[in-house]
Amino acid sequence: MAKITINGTEVEAEAGRRLVEVIKEQGIRITNLCYIDGLEPYAGCRTCLVDIEGGRPTSIQLSCTAQVAEGMVVRTDTPEVKRARQGVMSLIMANHPDRCLTCHRRVHCQPGEICLRDDVVTHRCLTCSKNYRCELQTSTEMIDMGEYEEPWVGEVRSYYETPPPEPDRANPYLEFDPQMCIICTRCVRACADIRHTGAITLSGKGSSTAIAFGTGGPVHESNCDFCGACIDVCPTATLMEKPNKWVGLAEEWTNSTCNSCSVGCTISYGVANDRPVIVRPDRLNQFSRDQICVRGRFHYDAVAENQRLSRSLARRGERLLPVPADEALAEAARLLDGVRREHGGGAIAVLGSPLATNEEAYLLARIARDVLQTPHIDFSHGSIHRAVQGAIHDALGVDRLPSDLTSVETAETIVVLASDLEESHNVAALRIKDAVVKRGARLVVVSPRWGELVPFAAAWLQPSPGFEAAAVQALVRAIASDASQLGEPVVPRGVTASSLESAVEVVRAAAASDKGFAVVYAPNPVDAAAAGDQARACANLAIAARGQAAASSLHYLPTDANVLGISDMGVGPAANGMAFSQIIEAARDGRIKALLIHDDNPLLNGAGSDDIRAALEAAQLVVIDSVRSTTAELAEVVLAELPFFAKDGTITNADRRINRQRPAGVPRREERDGVALLTALANELGGNFAYADAAAVTAEAASKVAGYLPYEQVRSGRSRAVGAEATTQPRLQAIGAPAAPEGDGLRLVVARSLYTTWEGASMRSEEADKMHREEVATLNPRDAEAAGVRSGDAVVLTDGTHEVSVSVRLDDGVAPGTVYVPHYYDGGAVMSLLPLEGTAAASVTVAVRALQLA
Amino acid sequence: MPLETEATAEIRALVADLRPDDADMLEALHRVQHRYGYVSQEAMYVIADQLRVTPAHVYGVTTYYSDFRTTPPPEVTVAWCGGPACRLKNGAGIRDAMQAVLGIELGEDTADGRVGLVAGQCNGSCEQAPQVWVGERVVGRLTAARAVTLARALRDGADPASV
Secondary structure, X not given: OEEEEEOOEEEEEOOOOEHHHHHHHOOOOXXXXXXXXXXXXXXXXXXXXXXXXXXXXXXXXXXXXXXXXXXXXXXXXXXXXXXXXXXXHHHHHOOOOOHHHHOOOOOOOOOOOOOOOOOOHHHOHHHOOOOOOOHHHHHHHHHOOOXXXXXXXXXXXXXXXXXOOOOEOOOOOEEEOHHHOOOOOHHHHHHHHHOOOOOEEEEOOHHHOEEEEOOOOOHHHOOOOOOOHHHHXXXXXXXXXXXXXXXXXXXXXEEEXXXXXOXXXXXXXXXXXXXXXXXXXXXXXXXXXXOOOHHHHHHHHOXXXXXXXXXXXXXXXXXXXXXXXXXXXXXXXXXXXXXXXXXOHHHEEEEOOOOOOHHHHHHXXXXXXXXXXXXXXXXXXXXXXXXXXXXXHHHHOOOOOOOOOHHHHOOXXXXXXXXXXXXXXXXXXXXXXXXXXHHOOEEEEEXXXXXXXXXXXXXXXXXXXXXXXXXXXXXXXXXXXXXXXXOOOOOOOOOOHHHHHHHHHHHHHHHXXXXXXXXXXXXXXXXXXXXXXXXXXHHHHHHHHHHHHHHHHEEEOOOOOOXXXXXXXXXXXXXXXXXXXXXXXXXXXXXXXXXXXXXXXXXXXXXOHHHHHHHHHHOEEEEEEOEOOOOHHHOOEEEEEOXXXXXXXXXXXXXXXXXXXXXXXXXXXXXXXXXXXXXXXXXXXXXXXXXXXXXXXXXXXXHHOXXXXXXXXXXXXXXXOOOOOOOOOOXXXXXXXXXXXXXXXXEEEEEOOOOOOHHHHHOOOXXXXXXXXXXXXXXXXXXXXXXXXXXXXXEEEEOOOOEEEEEEEEOOOEOOOEEEEEOOHHHOHHHHHOOOOOOOOOOOEEEEEEOOOO | OOOOOHHHHHHHHHOOOOOOOHHHHHHHHHHHHHHHOOOOHHHXXXXXXXXXXXXXXXXXXXXXXXXXXXXXXXXXXXXEEOOHHHHHXXXXXXXXXXXHHHOOOOOXXXXXXXXXXXXXXXXXXXXXXXXEEEOOEEEOOOOHXXXXXXXXXXXXXXXXXXX
């Protein structure tokens, strides 16, 4: 630590730190328009000038490039410093509109007023979307231009003399308006150095310098992933969220958690007019910190407000009609009670959802157990999770992995098994890229498809679908001291000898070293048997490399947000209870008479859509949801619930951090949150639930479920619900050969994609895939040639009985002999091509033929 | 993963020996521009892949240097010399005459894609000032009248080698 003096006050600071950060930490207001905390200084804007005693050649120095040194004497407030800052600010403002700062009426004008003095509407302060939340505006006010001479105001400036460049409003997420740009290059550096995407660059030179995306075209044609890290750092209105751009001036901020995947990034909702209008990352989650992805930033807006359920519905003849909430609740209770009286509780099944909070899951499990007295409770992907959980238990002797995702960032070697981690768990992929780029970690990717992690990998194993576990097992075999427990060797089809050789070299080096080692596994929520084998192989790799400490090296990332939490809370079959696919079969056969479905949409999530539809049509459904999902359309009663962003509760992410969800915005209509609805429903059924709010549920759950905490003790992003130590020694597990798919068509690969959210896809909303990057099946060019189709053609994928129409994109990243379709395409249409979980091998082939237009 | 086509394979072969190191970027751009007359979007993707940088990085470098084009070149490019010797001998007048006849500014191409006008840097053949280069050939000792004749001939489709 070094002692320095800032404005006469002695301050202790770490020697070598960037002075500007220390000044800001002292609460001293200093302009710094191009500096990004934590990154190398760029020294472009020069607004952070300070006076450093004895500086050479002048004492006026940049505080972003200056590093703290013992005895430094710094002043931020001398007249010379002020004058120098005014000078640089006048140069910046010369090419930027200034009406928000100079119009004499700027504090009096109301939105919508017409300004008589200044009829050039585009220059007016009120027509800038960043007004009152603009860093440049604030910085100029801080510097106080006062009586500073031209050219900082007036018409004779380059901004007013050159035609403004065209804004890019072609994509649904990011609005790029270069006329507001001051070329601070924060976005360029955030995209390249924080996100490792590098979609933004400086183009041209001198006075024609401009920010450009990709190779100069529209943003959506570049490799931009719309994470919005550039929006966070942009000091002007150049890069803005397109949704709610003009109303995004938040009145208050609410700390909450994203529920789009199991990383559980903590976010802040900006609330205006009782609804969220903007999202910023919230640093509470130590793994996600200052980053989120396109889903976290924009999915609150994926379903338009007028498409959400605002009133409860009940079936009247053929149609679902709005009814008062109490009437719907009573009708739902009457229906369930009738089935319970006539056929017993065992004729009712309950489906929960990994999008729900722990509190809702706890209540749902209690309703199943105590009120309806049915053991049949599950969620669509329940068997996938239990297959992984079972494999981890067998191999490592724990039910809850103690591993902490932040250890991935410091690992020296990382092995990833996922379909495309970048798309399914974007921020986890980002932290892995961090480890590779910043710490030189070596990465092995095992995936049948190319993904954006692959260019960062030392080796990419591309097994044919179904051979992922075999590929990982081949790595285990190379380092395991005793390979006899691993079962018969299975040749990982598709994996080239050279890629396997490089991957083996990487894991051998890791096994020989005692530095950090991480195996990251994200199962594809389609095939439970495959997920079990893959989990066993991943656990084996951790055991072979780290022995006793294996459990701390294995990271299991479920697809959806709260899979771990709702499972902890008891959403899963009780003794003699049926699992999801058995529930579906029983409902289809009439053994299950009624289903209570909370937030789940089996028609979107479950494989075997035909069976599921038949089951949902045969049984009577009570659905609780915030959107009119395809399942809700089949219900007798639909209870309207508040959307996820208006919910109070906790969710448990992949490394078991307990994160708070807090309601952003207050309900303006009659819908209630899940906790209130479930409590009311339980009471209608005679349950005597006495929960006033989510906090009361949390308090009770904390006393019943190990590892959980009442509200007042939950520290979002830090509290973790980990379990007991392992009771048995780690044991290597054998895996079998994958079942060969029937038929000679193309092997179907289904996985989670980046842009589409569950909610949007759940109701087949046209808004669901706003980017339209994902509305395609991806084919290898060789297969496309054989099928006689070209990029952009509409095709039919068929297994003989079912058909899915989709357009085609050719891509070398998909292995020959396979076709990839995003899970959420057309509301999960592709799930009709897969068999109901557990009834047949989930490996299917499909024929591709060009769509014949009638 | 970008799709490999015949066109990208050809570009890839052109830069195949270059290694991921920024020092090779200009070499790659020169090779591509020399072969195709400009650096296409496709070429930027291939170069980015070869040198392990992002396409945006390649685009940034390409647009920094005025010598690199990002659009297909015109059939004939006239480079106007802006060196001091040419300027002393009415270089500005030559430029104005050609701009007026062709109806374009420096750095632009005619609408039919036939003639393009660019600013050239002095090549030392100042004994022939004032001059332009048609393609790589020096056309020197110009007068405004000769510049008008030259521009008209090129505009109307004359063989660049014969003017």
